[in-house]
Amino acid sequence: MSTRQTEPTQNLTLVQSVRDALATEMEADDDVLVTGEDVGKNGGVFRATEGLFDEFGGDRVVDTPLAESGIIGTAVGMAAMGLKPVAEVQFSGFVYPGFDQIVSHMARMRARSRGRFTLPMVLRAPYGGGIRAPEHHSESKEAFYAHEAGLKVVIPSTPYDAKGLLISAIRDPDPVIFLEPKLIYRAFRGEVPEGDYEVPIGEAAVRREGSDVSVFAYGAMTRPAMEAADRLADDGVDAEVVDLRTVSPLDREAIVESFEKTGRAVVVHEAPKTGGLAGEITAIVQEEALLYQEAPVQRVTGFDVPYPLYAMEDYYMPNAARVAAGIEEAVEF
């Protein structure tokens, strides 16, 4: 389902569109509630829940104690009873105290109960690096969640998608992990319909068509991917940029389609290289389209090091220059 073109829009940042999605769904569905640390009066440390407490009250916008397993575990319980909790973990690097609840329960309650108990819940977390934050505030470990069956994992890259994907996530009958790239929370604005609309989970978007090489990216990495593609256009390299938007399930069809066209690929993510989703995507293309492959898939990713303190983070994060170097290697192979 996509938005009607005539609908009024607002010019929002990504974090505002997250807030807008929450307000929209809370308005529409009494079963939706928001829980987490500082999501209430404070409106969230990034203001993603700003004003919701005043609008919907303390029963539906709940400041919890400081305990991630408690947050996720109680959301599992609420969801099993039919509520639709949208739980926030303050930064994706702080999900881990609640990791057991995710992999042992959130991902499997449906399978365990053979469909009797389902968990229409969303776990939101600001995600990724680049904002000069302290240790543990810049993690991107989407690969953990993508390896766990039963979860869906969404990472938007535009205000429009953020709202549409979050609405889809809240309505989704399955548990969704919704990772919000905080580097682009306020980096730019976009037109976002006022009403409700869904952007389907599991569908990639081609952000730039091209024929020489496919650049697969998501979240905040879509920007440097686009920028590198633009830069290289001047050198006659025609890069296609595919924004995956959902990393579980991956849109294999879109990935393969683009790769069959170009025969070359660069995968970009902030997460460390080894064990990151670039490996998975590489495996997919050679599994489905080896005969089209003309060069090794280039992985332009974070390094296999703990995310450094911010004095060095610009060197850690993939950027346009590194993506461009990857594209060049793919094209020149």
Place this chain on the structure above:
Amino acid sequence: MSTRQTEPTQNLTLVQSVRDALATEMEADDDVLVTGEDVGKNGGVFRATEGLFDEFGGDRVVDTPLAESGIIGTAVGMAAMGLKPVAEVQFSGFVYPGFDQIVSHMARMRARSRGRFTLPMVLRAPYGGGIRAPEHHSESKEAFYAHEAGLKVVIPSTPYDAKGLLISAIRDPDPVIFLEPKLIYRAFRGEVPEGDYEVPIGEAAVRREGSDVSVFAYGAMTRPAMEAADRLADDGVDAEVVDLRTVSPLDREAIVESFEKTGRAVVVHEAPKTGGLAGEITAIVQEEALLYQEAPVQRVTGFDVPYPLYAMEDYYMPNAARVAAGIEEAVEF
């Protein structure tokens, strides 16, 4: 360092060799101690610590309260003070309550403190499926740990390696996650030197030389890989079987060397396919040796489902038939 051929050996199962490694290192080094649930008087639920409590006393073989974050977190503290704790988590599926301690601290204390505080600790856990155990007792999520920089991850497949690798892990200045495939804890015996010896972390072993296709496996999956190779030998397919032994850091050199010889590969693991290490290994071979590649790398893995209860586990676990089918596809492409 390898064992001298003249040394006396014992005929041990894999779990006995784990115990033997612990006893050997505890004997040699007073700083080594064992902690975990039921590791003391009970000798571990798989008897991996049998007799150690009587031999080394309650200060060095410690039954802890039932709390994995406490187990791993206190081991971090002990290791920072120079002890060499070998902490056991009873099953790898129960590591998750302590996952934060692993990714936020165990993996990074050295980097965070720029080398002042190092963690010469080992986290052992029985691992993998196939023993008709209840839910959560059959997990294999080595990919989580391999994606986290700062950890080493070892998965032995023979009694000889189990002892030598565990001794190396205990002596290693960095934190090691040591996953013990419980399907083969007692499935067969092997000659194990009585004295101490190291099997180096980070080195794969070629278990069977071959020229047509490389089968990469580790842990309990080495057996069906060998069996499939043997079966197909009758059909004239000459498969090489490489037992990775360490999954972080991967022995890229051995992987690439084998693949350059065969041009075809099958990767076998119990873990779910998506986001599993087969993707990483596929990415490595095409990154380093695309020009040698003659067929898509076949991933023979667990399915993207929660590990089923045991009535169905034989259908979930990769076995010789599935590996053979994968080899055939790789060879016939």
Place this chain on the structure above:
Amino acid sequence: MSTLERDPREGEVRVLDENGDVVGDAPDLSAEELLAMYRQMKLARRFDTRAVSLQRQGRMGTFPPMSGQEGAQVASAMALADDDWVVPSYREHAVSLVRGVSLERTLLYWMGDERGSRMADGVNVFPVAVPIASQIPHATGMAWANKLRNDDGTPDAVVCYFGDGATSEGDFHEGLNFAGVFDTPNVFFCNNNQWAISVPRSKQTASATLAQKADAYGFEGVQVDGMDPLAVYKVTEEALAKARDPDKGELRPTLIEAVQYRFGAHTTADDPSVYREDAEVEEWKAKDPIPRLERYLRGRDLLDDDRVADIEESVETEVADAIEAAESTTRPDPSSMFEHVYEEMTPELRAQAERFADLRERYGDEAFLDD
């Protein structure tokens, strides 16, 4: 006084002493209810014994017996109202039984068949939770949902069961803390059976009682003789009443520590002789809840030898029928593994399921089962 010196059981609630003599106020239970309680306990004991031998005979996988714990389980479960919820660990077969989970279903579960994990519609029991203590936050969330959705101020309660070992896990702490803060209609029922596998209660925590851990969350903790079914019924009933409708200044949740003992092994894979003395077991067997309640009922002329024999016979048949039914259930369809992962299969999962079907067709199921 240091907690090290205090007698950890001095404040324990009791109704029957070890001989079945009344030493406290009995709860208000009808003759039928008392007899039903007795029968369920007998049924649970018999089921437990048979299940252990099924495992020994290779007819079932690892099984966690609960003999000795029938008093705590049956009596607490009987105190619930129909709409209340139970969130069990893996050892609450008798609770489940009382709450309407068939023995057949419980057997199927321990036979490794996921269908045993699907509670029948209308049965307000959550699936077995294997990771220790991890079900506690669920129970808090469920009770919280009940409270949020309830309009008349008396929400349905949620009773969560766990062991003594579970009190050491972070999830115990977080689940109970949330319950205190959000004042949720929960009863946290700790089956303190003295052992967490081989680790005795005394090494699990230095606190004198487990009940006192409730202090940390601002609500009440109660210690009860868990092998005294009438005392258990009483404290559970009171806790449930408070959960639904607390007095002013009271918080809804309660932590109940039911002091008891597991007579058998931790599971059929465990050998308790390695870590505990027979004398200790015998000491606790003297507190067996079943003869205690039986003596009480005989004393009130609700039971005699004939009725006991009748009950034993009917219980025997019921267990045998359940085993027969479970064992004659056709094995699950292997392809069902791919179902219920998501509401709708993802394309990749569908592809995997198809490939799996294809392999089975090509090689036959023997190929999967041979190693």
Place this chain on the structure above:
Amino acid sequence: MSTLERDPREGEVRVLDENGDVVGDAPDLSAEELLAMYRQMKLARRFDTRAVSLQRQGRMGTFPPMSGQEGAQVASAMALADDDWVVPSYREHAVSLVRGVSLERTLLYWMGDERGSRMADGVNVFPVAVPIASQIPHATGMAWANKLRNDDGTPDAVVCYFGDGATSEGDFHEGLNFAGVFDTPNVFFCNNNQWAISVPRSKQTASATLAQKADAYGFEGVQVDGMDPLAVYKVTEEALAKARDPDKGELRPTLIEAVQYRFGAHTTADDPSVYREDAEVEEWKAKDPIPRLERYLRGRDLLDDDRVADIEESVETEVADAIEAAESTTRPDPSSMFEHVYEEMTPELRAQAERFADLRERYGDEAFLDD
């Protein structure tokens, strides 16, 4: 009495009242020690103020100020013996200062330079722990190691700091429970500054005090006026003595709840006016530990206007020098990112480091810094 009704501060240890008048037994501190305490508190306050403005000026990243908490931090840290250890959270600049971590190093850390996280050799302070409560099990493990390695029965103690919010995390529970069970020489020092970002203490837990949470672990919990440095010194000293050498029947660990207030924002990224009233802040500012100690010292003729001015001047210079030193430190070498991940780089990591060096060479550092 229900915990809801009890005055949560009724059992609090106090020495100085809000006017600096003595209302309890003062600890045995020399004039030098008292003056040192005062100076460190002044230094911490000044440092804090300057650090916040550095952030405002874009010269430093997010910073968590601690004004208002100097009494708890300085006094507790001064009570430690040289060989004792400190395991801090992220707000213990004053503790670190007292324990020998230079202000320059603390600044470097908050300027995003990992070298600020490497404590100098011989400084028994663990690196900053950002994930709330996660350092608590480390402290237990460290104290456990001290006890195991100690032969004379009086092991070095480990003092772990954390906030009120941290008490809700599972790691608080597990860390304290292990400490009780293994009877480790720990002091768990809770800086209850009333707020966990925007969540007030009253919503963090329903327990009346945080100190009483120690009951769950079988050891002592003490509540102290955390803005009364002399009271803090006293309870910490007592806890440390017990940690090293407990009386019979006593357990070594103590949970200290130091009741205090953070005057400023949670961090420079936080705006407390959104969630709390100015009046509340003013009320707590009246308890400011610095003027309280100052009045006490003036009353005993240890301070007068001149000495205060001298101290203020020397403190000013010390902070300015630290800032100067931190800001003139050359930026870290980007390739150092690959170091200290392992004792020896793995081959893959070496390859990544080489490729990184190559890219820097080819494109120049500008290419990395421009977006």
